[in-house]
Amino acid sequence: MRINANIKYIEVEDFSVSKEKFELYMDENYQLLKTEPFPELDKLGSYYESPDYISHTDSKKTFFDKVYQAVKSKAIQNKYKILEDINITKGVLLDIGCGTGEFLVEGNNRGWNVLGYEPNEGARKLSIEKGISIVNELSEVEDHSVDVITMWHVLEHVVDLDEQISTLKRILKKGGTLIIAVPNYNSYDAKYYGKYWAAYDVPRHLWHFSQMSIPLLFNPYGFELVEKYPMLFDSFYVSLLSEQYKTGKKNWFKAFRVGLKSNIEARTNLEYSSLIYYLKKN
Template sequence: MNFSTDNVYIKVQDHSVSKENFELLLDSDLQLLKTHPQPALENLGSYYESEDYISHTDSKRSLFEKMYHLVKSYSLKKKVGLINSYHREKGSLLDIGAGTGDFLVAAKASGWQTTGVEPNENAKKLAISKGISFQNSIESIENEQFNVITMWHVMEHVPDVEYQIKQLKRLLKPNGTLIIAVPNYKSFDAQHYGKFWAAYDVPRHLWHFSRTSIEKLVSRENMKLEKTLPMIFDSFYVSLLSEKYKTGKMNFFSAFWIGLRSNLKANASKEYSSHIYVVKNK
């Protein structure tokens, strides 16, 4: 990968925890952005220490959190339906970044043999209480391969993208399916909110993807991007947070309007706020 401090795409701030400033550097060939500077691995956890980091909790304190979990419940059914459509015979499934385990609970109920990986101990404890089994890390999985590997809004968090994809290749069975869901910095809502776009979420998001970057990165490991699907609810969720960062309050009407416009424009451009990438192993 080719990143240079001379090729700054945008300057952004950590709005939710540290208030520190960062630059996003562009690799022009991959159309991939890298957060700069990236925190040292031993310090990265401190940037997740917030009660508002919603994917590490089952909390339903506010209307926003209740809405999040309502959409999450619907999305879980769609996610399980997606993997079932590619594998009529249920097999083994690894979810990397399993959070509080709700996706694996749904997949297990559908007949999958499930395993999770989750670095956050509080989220993992919640998932274990729901009956989910875990591996300590992907490196600790030595003699096992999976029919399906999923990373739902996780790839943007990994320290080394190229290494991660090599590990995914190693862990995926021949003709297995890899599902990657990540935000898309080329979407209309990203362009509209600019430095306030919530899905930049620096420095927790170390990387920022486009359709081009995903396709090129997986092809290097002899895997094929087979399908790209929209995550239509993400534009509304991200716009709501972006409004908060930009104006200091959640403007529901403005957020809904920008989220709707983003999805409508994406009907033609195919640049949705977030995408699900379906990748097949060769």
């Protein structure tokens, strides 16, 4: 895979941690954006060191935390509904970037043989405390041993896309299922908020995907895109954070209106704030 991101798309800022500025460049062949400058590997972890990075905690201290955790719980149920609609036989389910483990706890309760991978030490510890089996590296997972792999808002954080997709191909069984969820920079809320759009989340998000990106990236590795699903809550959550970045206030009602309009417009073009992609390994 040769990504040639050389067309400047937009200048953005890390509003949540470092306040540094970054630029996003377009690769027209893959229809994806790349964050520049690419953070040095030994520095990348420091951009996650913030109490506001809520996906690595189980915090319910503030009203916003409580809303986030409630929505996350509902979203987990929606994720398993998709797996049920796909009608997959329950087997080994690997969640890459499993965070604090709630998705896998639910999977275990539903009869899946669950396994997780989480690079963040704090989140990994919380997963282990909940009884989730965690691998330290994906190299520990045997070839062709996993029935379903899920990556919920993880692919955008991956440093080397070629290496990651090759690993997914190696560990997934023939005919296995790959579920990937990523933000969509062509959504209405992305266009509305521009450089303040929270889902750019630079430099933690190294890549930014369109609907075209996923099949273009995965088809050469023997994956077939079967279906796409919207993540309806994301437009509201992202709009809420975007309002704070833009105005200094969360502006709940304004964010709700923008999030709702984003979902309504996407009913015709599927340009939702985030999309779930269901792929099969041939």
